[in-house]
Amino acid sequence: MAEREPIGVIGTGYVGLVTAAGFAELGSDVYCIDIDAGKIERLKQGEIPIYEPGLTEMIARNRERMHFSTDIQDALDNARLLFVAVGTPPTYSGDADLSAVHAVVGAMPASDRHALVMKSTVPCGTGKNIKRLFEEQGKSGFRYVSCPEFLKEGSAIDDFLQPDRVVVGDDGDWAGDAVVELYRPLLTAEHGGEGPGELVRTDIASAEMVKLAANAFLATKISFINEIANVCEETGADVLEVAKGMGLDSRIGPKFLQPGIGFGGSCFPKDVTALKQLAGNSGYHFQLLNSVIEVNELQKRRVIGKLEKHLGPLVGKRIALLGLAFKPNTDDMREASSLVLSARLQAAGALVSAFDPIAEDEARKLIQGVRFAEDALDALTDADALVLVTEWDEFRTLDWTQVARLMAGTTVIDGRNALDPDAVRGAGLTYEGIGRG
């Protein structure tokens, strides 16, 4: 393998660790920096603080190329490109909180041989502001590249190694060239690589906007199909058939047309709101995104109505929630539908039990008053109804005859249309999905 450029990665969350491990796998030495000394210590011991399939193994495989430190100087001494992957959580106003990004910018020395490569999702215009800050601080030689990240939790390693596209926004200088070079093996043959990734090399503002627009569009697709599902429930159509028929139109495509009980996670809710705010702050009222957010909030609550339809008032009813994470194969609870659902159920007087194979520790920090069960069968024992909240594979293969024996009631609400209705009904249970006529 030709010698690969060493890089720094600032922030060891999902994006930072996956980026670091991915570039180490491609042959770079990677200097990972985080202000959390405990986390860095654990990483040095080979303990990975997040659940992401394949990540522990990938880091172990590339252990000697990955260096962990709390001192940003280690990255500056060893690398020209400093990938920034710190959190940009929403503030009360819905704008992204850029304090962690600004802390990194402030810590940079005057240098004309370094560049910040922004992986964190930031509002369009952030790059311009940071370049202005660099100028004001006498660091105008410091380069800036926007390189938004599109990985999905749960399949982050595959997404890194097999990107649909790599977006690089820069001023056409050495730093942008160097970032493209790093990604080269993952790009298509047309771009000199042997991977599937198309390259979009553009200006900084456009690169920033690609990320926000892509996430907002995907969220819009989900809210759209959720509303179609709700109409299907009124009209007797089956949304799965409708989505299949729609998705075969190549202009629409089959992905992100799965109705359910709302989208969550660290990106969609935050980025939709951030784009709405960004538009609003620049004087444009982005009407559509208000609806995308509102539909998503209402969708989380529709389960309550479904339960009441089957059980009457929920006071004293036992409800089992299967799955708590915002989606399968992650322990991430950020903006998970289970947060709203468990709170609403308890407010309605229900007794809630819950099980998640991986996210329980995270869930315990956020959800009160719920009985955390040993496993799925324990959660649903004596339950009047069960709600599938997150479609972990192990719930698809439950023995429904055993489930029927253990439950006190018969109601099964499949919040992700992931179960086999015939198998559930065959065990004498009542099945209701989302938008299934």
Ligand code: UDX
């Ligand atoms: C998303 C984007 O997909 C990714 O490109 C970006 O970098 C970060 O945000 P992620 O949040 O990891 O990734 O999860 P994703 O698989 O996109 O799912 C987000 C939410 O949408 C989940 O709650 C999921 O259950 C929901 N979803 C997804 C649906 O309800 N229906 C669908 O058809 C797809």
